[in-house]
Amino acid sequence: MNIAVAIPLVLISVGLFLAVRKGWISGRTLQVLANVATVVGLVAAIALFFVPAPIPSTPDPSPMPTPTRTSTPTLTGVPTETATSTSVSPEVPTEAATAIPTNTPMPPPGTIQKLGKDGSVMAFVPEGEFWMGSDEAADEMPRRKVDLPSFWVDKYEVTHEQFAMFMAADGYLTEEYWSEDGWGWLGKHDSNIPNPSDWEDTRFNGDNQPVIGVNWYEADAYCRWAGKRLPTEAEWEKAARWDYEEERSLIYPWGDSEPNGMNVNICDASVDHTDWEAGCTKDVNDGYAWTAPVRSYPDGQSPYGVFNMIGNVWEWTSDWYKSYPGSDTPFDLTGEKRVIRGASWRWFDVDLRAANRYSAPARPGDDLEHVRTTDVGFRCACDHPCMP
Ligand SMILES: [Ca+2]
Numbered sequence: 001m002n003i004a005v006a007i008p009l010v011l012i013s014v015g016l017f018l019a020v021r022k023g024w025i026s027g028r029t030l031q032v033l034a035n036v037a038t039v040v041g042l043v044a045a046i047a048l049f050f051v052p053a054p055i056p057s058t059p060d061p062s063p064m065p066t067p068t069r070t071s072t073p074t075l076t077g078v079p080t081e082t083a084t085s086t087s088v089s090p091e092v093p094t095e096a097a098t099a100i101p102t103n104t105p106m107p108p109p110g111t112i113q114k115l116g117k118d119g120s121v122m123a124f125v126p127e128g129e130f131w132m133g134s135d136e137a138a139d140e141m142p143r144r145k146v147d148l149p150s151f152w153v154d155k156y157e158v159t160h161e162q163f164a165m166f167m168a169a170d171g172y173l174t175e176e177y178w179s180e181d182g183w184g185w186l187g188k189h190d191s192n193i194p195n196p197s198d199w200e201d202t203r204f205n206g207d208n209q210p211v212i213g214v215n216w217y218e219a220d221a222y223c224r225w226a227g228k229r230l231p232t233e234a235e236w237e238k239a240a241r242w243d244y245e246e247e248r249s250l251i252y253p254w255g256d257s258e259p260n261g262m263n264v265n266i267c268d269a270s271v272d273h274t275d276w277e278a279g280c281t282k283d284v285n286d287g288y289a290w291t292a293p294v295r296s297y298p299d300g301q302s303p304y305g306v307f308n309m310i311g312n313v314w315e316w317t318s319d320w321y322k323s324y325p326g327s328d329t330p331f332d333l334t335g336e337k338r339v340i341r342g343a344s345w346r347w348f349d350v351d352l353r354a355a356n357r358y359s360a361p362a363r364p365g366d367d368l369e370h371v372r373t374t375d376v377g378f379r380c381a382c383d384h385p386c387m388p
């Protein structure tokens, strides 16, 4: 580019020089200007010859097309929890009632599934340790870690309606559902046992109220019929109070705060019909003078989503009542009393903690009415995988 400019400048300068020499340019002033132009032209030409040509600027590269964000792929295989409800639900969730295959991966804590012949909704409790017991009562000591395999537990107490299914399936007439002792007890009393005690009592026999008036044998037989079993005391306590996220045992299923009328059915201000009324907790109103439907008090559910572990009805467990390993006050009522857990609609706000233990007679020959009461019911459990 510079040479292309320099050469014409040289030619012009030479032309002007010759024009002055040949006399083609006349007049002193013009001749001086022509000479000056010649010199300037030559100098400019020489300068242009040595100045490097400018480097052409590189054009901007074409912009890369911006990738278009496509929709995020949806994770498959993660079950959506549909069970949690913040209000009393009139219906159980609609999970499939099919059994879980043996090769099913470990479900998350609190996973729910309809399982068993009774179609009850069960909550999953994964294997692992939890802190069992407390320092509040001698029979709850020593507080210790207990390791349990995975299991399922009924999310709700067994209802009056569900127990009617057991009776309709000849539950009281089919020996295979009964323990040997239970069948013996039934044979001894069968003329008197068409159904649980208080079966017709309209204070307790709503379809969704917990079944009451069942002794240990009847609870055990029902769970066997359903393809399940009663929970052990340890299973019951873990399902009731182990906070698997914080890794600590709660005082109550819902946490450590006192009953407030929204989390548990106990003997409260709504009770005005008993001779033990003076002992009721009158500064709380839970809305029920008798038993509540089993899906009541969602605020009171445990971290695993299990309802009414405290209150409503006491619940039978599979264990005999005896001291914990390492107790300073050992005792053993094996063969005499079974552990019941969780207090009831008749209980006031003393010893409502989920670690509390109680017991009830459960052996052949015990007085029938003594072991069948309006404040004791049950729920069932099942090993994982549960395949009734
Ligand atoms: Ca109540």
Ligand SMILES: [Ca+2]
Pocket: 157, 308, 309, 310, 311, 312, 313, 314, 315, 342, 343
């Ligand atoms: Ca209960």
